[in-house]
Amino acid sequence: MTGKTLAAAALLLALAGMSPALAAEAVVAPACEIGSYRLVDGSALDIGPGAAGQLRWRRTDGLTGALIRAGKERWTSTYGWTERPDGHTLTITDCGRGGIGFDDIAGQREALIQRDTRFESNGVELAGRLTLPPGRARVPIVVLIHGAEHSSALQDYWLQRQFASAGIGVFAYDKRGTGASGGRYSQNYLLLATDAIQAAREARRLVGDRAGRMGYQGGSQGGWVAPLAARIEPVDFVIVSFGLAVSPREEDREAIAADLARAGFGGVETAKALEVADATAAIVESDFREGFERLDEVKRKYAAQPWFSAIRGNYSGFMLSASAQDLRTQAPALVAGIEVRYDPMPVLNNLAVPQLWLLGGQDRDAPPGETVRRLDALKQSGRPIDYVVFPDADHGLYEFETGKEGERISTRQPQDYFPRMRDFILGRPAAK
The missing domain is CATH 2.40.128 (Lipocalin)
Incomplete structure (x- = not known):
């Protein structure tokens, strides 16, 4: 890859919440x-x-x-x-x-039943796939809402088979502008929520009289989209995996604060690092048209400070390593429509659908601290929410080893992650 391509790819992976090691597997096997x-x-x-x-x-x-x-x-x-x-x-x-x-x-x-389909949403034709367990019995249906990745869910999402093997019907679809779907890629949450609603309608049409409970499972960015879709058109359940109850801007700031804390720096250094976060957020909010002078200013001011190299954040660290030209020319298409200040709380405060949130205690991209505090407040107010924090898991709910250079190497997912989702969808009590 050229340096220019690498910079764009790094930014994409940051905003998609995907590690480069995992993203490399978006390849079709025989x-x-x-x-x-x-x-x-x-x-x-x-x-x-x-x-x-x-x-x-x-x-x-x-x-x-x-x-x-x-x-x-x-x-x-x-x-x-x-x-x-x-x-x-x-x-x-x-x-x-x-x-x-x-x-x-x-x-x-296993003789799983699969049916490929195409359906329309907001004038765009999307590619979907229904996967059912064999037989004619009624089964719950889960619609998989993907994150910000540009790869094909139909090719890459193993949950469509794992859930079906566990007696759950699954509808997966390629996000607009990805895989076999038409349209332009977007990170506009309202647009993506309406796509999810159309996917759920198509799933129900295909399943027919086998359809039982129906709901959503959304990972990463899907954690903003799934509750919004459920608020617009209610379903029976929502699962959020490694998602957030804060805005993307707050996500980046919380991640930077955690970066500096891990590196041993305190509040004074963190306050300065958040000036960097303000500068990068202003660029993203302008659709990468403005704010580069301010970013250059804070880089000149702080680049020599010991704490500066500890900044990773969700997108800030990648923006610091990319040139202004790369960001201006490539980033808008990669993160089209991203709503940096999107506040999920008005939706969550008014959502009566039962929810299960599954979070990683070591998540560097989507730190769970403020999200857990907000989920606790929602539970206390009577919202039907349960959550689990897997203490050793990073983004994607992957446990990891730390390499010689400090890099994280994914090893596995927590033992209880899939069973928690399965039992929640099937209406079983969680195992103690």
Whole structure:
């Protein structure tokens, strides 16, 4: 990549709330191997796309690994995203028939029902996919609302198979301007909420008399969109994964404060760092047309300070490393319509739909501190909200190892993450 492309990609990943390591897996693997498998011990195994030339396995307890071909029928695994062998192996002896062996435990691809569709929203044709468990029984339906990523949900979202394997119908769709959907990419939350509402209507149409409870699961930016959609047209439940009850501007400021605290700096340095946050926010709010002189001014003022290099934030750190020219020419298309001061609280204060929020205690992109305080206040006011903070998880709800240079290397998701969502959708009490 050129430096110019790298700068734009870094900004995109920051605002999408996606780590570069995870984003690299937005590659289509051979369709034959991809699917949900039931092993003879009763456990479920998902095989999905991985990095180029690889597959990725996932289990409902959060364990995952990259699969690297080691022969005609055999694949070996590395732990999480560490590239360290973990001892797991996969054999696919007859891909067309769906037979596999995982660590010598035989399994068979599940006969999930999938139906691709196209539906219209705000004059744009969107691509969707319904995935159902086999049979004719009524099932709850969850509509997956993605975050700010530009990749295809239909290709990359393994939850569409995992939920269906657990007895839940799933509707996934490519966000406007991504994948197989038409239109221009946007981060306008009201526009995206109306797209989600149309997706839910299409899901209900396709499911017909099998439709039970229906709701949304939204990750990252989807945590702003899902409650808004549910407020406009009520559903039966909302799940927010690694989302926020604060604005994007507050998200960046809270992330910068956490950056400096981790680096050992105090309130005086943090106050200065928030001047940087004000300057970057002004540029984003102007759609990258104005404010560069102010940013240059604070950079000249503080760039030599020891705390300056600790700034990461949600988008500020990436903007500090990109040139003004790159930001002016590339950023507007990447983050079109982003509402930096969007306040989710008026919606949450008036939302009667049961909600489950799942947050990462080590989330550097979406720090949960103020969000937890607001969720507590909403609960005390009688809103039907429950939340769980997974103490060791970063954004995406990934646990991690810390490398020699201080970088975080994702390993797995918390053991209770998927079961919490599954049981909430199915109306089961959470396991204690």
